[in-house]
Amino acid sequence: MSHWEKKANGWVFISHASEDYEDVRVVRNYLEDRGFSALMFYLKSLEHESRKEQIKKLIRWEISARNIFVLCNSIHAQNSEWVQWESDYVKALPNKIYKTIDIVAFTDGKESELKKLDYLTKKATIYLSYTHKDKDKVDKISAHLNSLGYKVYDGSTALEGGDDIEEVMEQALSEAARNGVVLMFLSENAKRSKWFWDEKSRALHSGASIIPVVIDDVGIRDFPALRDKQFIDASKGLSDSILQLIEKEINYIDV
Incomplete structure (x- = not known):
């Protein structure tokens, strides 16, 4: 059989701040449970300023290859240079699906925020x-x-x-x-x-x-x-x- 991701319902790039990692995992798991290939990661190489342009090139490729962009918004994300750059980059691309999840609202219950993603499954x-x-x-x-x-x-x-x-x-x-x-x-x-x-x-x-x-x-x-x-x-x-x-x-x- 082929790798399951080749048959995914959609390819999702999850943009997030590293400080929100545990909450973002919930978002990723929610998407994967519904048949999506959802990418979230922390690149240690981001810590090296000298590699910044190389990393941007890699991220551009990956965002361009995926049809769905999910922004996990929070105070940390708003203060993240990388998250803001990713968001600005995808908004300039044609035919991308862009969804925002409010990580701050997770404190009042995750279910209502996660249900925003159900649109993708329809x-x-x-x-x-x-x-x-x-x-x-x-x-x-x-x-x-x-x-x-x-x-x-x-x-x-x-x-x-x-x-x-x-x-x-x-x-x-x-x-x-x-x-x-x-x-x-x-x-x-x-x-x-x-x-x-x-x-x-x-x-x-x-x-x-x-x-x-x-x-x-x-x-x-x-x-x-x-x-x-x-x-x-x-x-x-x-x-x-x-x-x-x-x-x-x-x-x-x-x-």
């Missing part, structure tokens, strides 16, 4: 159905949806680490049927792919909501079972407006 599961030959086009949409906090599944995940592809596919489709949608990418490549037609049949059988996305000059009528569904025309390319339209359609169905 994001829909998006199942991407496509043929591997269209992966370059689909990757842009996948990255965009990941950055917004959706749990994104595509067929390549099931092929990692010896997973049972049939079992993983069925589980992902079931989850999308319960809480999400299937984005089905239609193309000339898909029309000729036996794997795609099999996956399409499974998706229809699962009862999941399906949003067809046409990504080349193929006609929607070439896919009889999808003819009556409203589709997104991305045949001219995946512009920002197309990405926004896809997100809008997902949210419409998810509501």
Whole structure:
């Protein structure tokens, strides 16, 4: 099996002051119990001023790679140069989910503050159905949806680490049927792919909501079972407006 974090619901960077370490562990554990990969750490190398720029570079990489940023706010955090720098840095990045937990409020009870994080678990599961030959086009949409906090599944995940592809596919489709949608990418490549037609049949059988996305000059009528569904025309390319339209359609169905 693959490392569990490869299947995480989301990748969280937890920004905090070292003085709040024990309370922040509660936040991390809460997120991990709900399937998130949550990173909190104390770098001893922060004590060395000469390594400051190297450390900043490392932290930039890690914040950029994760789609969720959780600030554990406190008096200590407000007085921390590093926490303030991390917060300012992530606010300048596009498509990041930013949540604040008030560590000071933990003294009156942790539950109400921790429940602020439940919003993250309510994001829909998006199942991407496509043929591997269209992966370059689909990757842009996948990255965009990941950055917004959706749990994104595509067929390549099931092929990692010896997973049972049939079992993983069925589980992902079931989850999308319960809480999400299937984005089905239609193309000339898909029309000729036996794997795609099999996956399409499974998706229809699962009862999941399906949003067809046409990504080349193929006609929607070439896919009889999808003819009556409203589709997104991305045949001219995946512009920002197309990405926004896809997100809008997902949210419409998810509501």
